[in-house]
Amino acid sequence: MRHLLLLGGGHAHVEVLRQLGAAPLPGWQVTLLTREVMSPYSGMLPGVLAGLYRPEQALIDLPALAARCGVALLVDRATGVDPVARRVRRADGNDLPWDLLSIDTGATPDTSRVPGAAEHALPLKPIDALLPRMADIIAGARPGQPIAVVGAGAAGTEIALALALRLRAAVTLVAGRSGLLPGFPARMRRLVARALAQRGVALREGQDAVRISQGQVHFAEAGSLAADPVIWAAGAAAAPWLTETGLHRDARGFLRVDDCLRAAGHPDIFAAGDVASFGQGLPKAGVFAVRQGPVLAGNLRAVAEGRAPALFRPQGDYLRLLSLGDGKAIGTRNGFTVRGRWVWWLKDTIDRRFMARYQGAAA
Ligand SMILES: Cc1cc2nc3c(=O)[nH]c(=O)nc-3n(C[C@H](O)[C@H](O)[C@H](O)COP(=O)(O)OP(=O)(O)OC[C@H]3O[C@@H](n4cnc5c(N)ncnc54)[C@H](O)[C@@H]3O)c2cc1C
Structure with a gap:
């Protein structure tokens, strides 16, 4: 054999x-x-x-x-x-x-470029470690608890939306210099930015996180952001x-x-x-x-x-489909962007x- x-x-x-x-x-x-x-x-x-x-x-x-x-x-x-x-x-x-x-x-999550990310942030992978940690975070969340998601690609954005809906937390999505959903069409980015605002997610664009310490995301110029946990969704290595x-x-x-x-x-x-x-x-x-x-x-x-x-x-x-977490989704393909309950139905059916x-x- x-x-x-x-x-x-x-x-x-x-x-x-x-x-x-x-x-x-x-x-x-x-x-x-x-x-x-x-x-x-x-x-x-x-x-x-x-x-x-x-x-x-x-x-x-x-x-x-x-x-x-x-x-x-x-x-x-x-x-x-x-x-x-x-x-x-x-x-x-x-x-x-x-x-x-x-x-x-x-x-694997790309935590190597930002000091402190590996020690103080919660990476999305491995997922068998993420899920129990997230279950604890969800169970223990306080209203207004500051939570940061670093990285505004599809995964980070969906997770920020999901947490803002599920918890009455103060969620910040740190998009950095590459901005919200890099590589996605402008209309999709606009629609998602609107959905984030409606859910009360603060979008922080323009400055990259340069260091993570316990309960803090530090930026090159404008100080830092208090957040616990800091969820790391910034890139794959x-x-x-x-x-x-x-x-x-x-x-x-x-x-x-x-x-x-x-x-x-x-x-x-x-x-x-x-x-x-x-x-x-x-x-x-x-x-x-x-x-x-x-x-x-x-x-x-x-x-x-x-x-x-x-x-x-x-x-x-x-076809790129992004769940808004509330039974609606936004999808894009060949420059067209669509939004609504049927887009979520499509995503759910495919998945x-x-x-x-x-x-x-x-x-
Ligand atoms: C939260 C989240 C949401 C995402 N959403 C989307 C999405 O909506 N659409 C999309 O297209 N992409 C999405 N992605 C990206 C997507 O997860 C990855 O691109 C995809 O999982 C890659 O699949 P893969 O087969 O390469 O490896 P993986 O799915 O990562 O699987 C790798 C497997 O290899 C095993 N393994 C790893 N190292 C070793 C080792 N040394 N020895 C033995 N086994 C090992 C792991 O245990 C795992 O089972 C998302 C990612 C995250 C984290």
């Missing part, structure tokens, strides 16, 4: 598991090595914080999925890859050999252990992959999702990990069977359908 090792239980690998369950690979043993047993679906997490979903609705039970799909599960953290000896190093000290390796381990892979990485440290999602120069290693650096660099958004899932599954099968892998073709624009594929109902 040869060994296919799936490293990380991210959005692309759950689809690989599903397809292996539907059509096993003869002659191959498959193992999933993952740090978390419950794989969070990020699209629904702000909905969990807003109280719209129970946490388990946004979590994929990897042991159950692996068992249904005939894949062995190992719960541990990878600490390195030896691409020549074809082994993955594990935190418990044991090496795991493989014949074909696929990496879908995501990104490559996990430090990727330096221990000997694989080609981009300037930010993510694994360079070719058009077929293969690690540069290593036809027996694939990578997908946030950990992978594709083309000129795709946004670190779950939608790409989801889209890469079927291509990755097909390519692992092709290589295992001695066939050529297929190209991954990312689409130019994609629930995605989860049903991996939670058992339709697996």
Whole structure:
């Protein structure tokens, strides 16, 4: 038997598991090595914080999925890859050999550029640490409690809206110099800014947070902001252990992959999702990990069977949906922006359908 090792239980690998369950690979043993047993679906997490979903609705039970799909599960953290000896190093000290390796381990919060962020802010990942902390924060929140969310991309903005709705807290969204929702159309940014104002969320634009201390966000010029907790939603970084892979990485440290999602120069290693650096660099958004899932599954099968892998073709624009937390959402695609209850219905339908594929109902 040869060994296919799936490293990380991210959005692309759950689809690989599903397809292996539907059509096993003869002659191959498959193992999933993952740090978390419950794989969070990020699209629904702000909905969990807003109280719209129970946490388990946004979590994929990897042991159950692996068992249904005939894949062995190992719960541990990878600490390195030896691409020549074809082994993955594990935190418990044991090496795991493989014949074909696929990496879908995501990104980590980028706390390195702002002193104090790693020590005093609550990062959005890992989500298995975030959810219990957020449950405590929600349970203990006082009216008027100052809460800051640093980083006004889609995740930070949705979380600020969710917390403002759920708690009677004084929420500040620190958008910094890049402003609210960088890269989104102006109309969407205007609509979201209005929604933030209606919820009483203070939007702080123009100045980056330069330091975090206990209960304070410090700015370069205009002093500081008292907040407890400070939630860190500012950017994605490559996990430090990727330096221990000997694989080609981009300037930010993510694994360079070719058009077929293969690690540069290593036809027996694939990578997908946030950990992978594709083309000129795709946004670190779950939608790409989801889209890469079927291509990755097909390519692992092709290589295992001695066939050529297929190209991954990312689409130019994609539907971006942002929940306002109150049963409405805003969406944008190809320059058009729409808002309303039906947009939330669309987002909810897409998200629930995605989860049903991996939670058992339709697996
Ligand atoms: C709160 C929040 C909301 C978001 N909302 C959206 C959204 O609405 N739309 C969108 O497109 N994107 C969203 N994102 C971004 C999205 O979460 C990521 O782009 C997406 O999760 C990337 O998927 P992935 O498959 O690359 O990895 P992940 O989903 O991060 O999964 C990685 C997996 O690998 C495991 N792992 C990590 N390191 C190791 C290791 N060393 N060894 C073993 N296992 C490991 C982890 O336990 C995890 O199971 C959001 C992010 C956050 C934090």
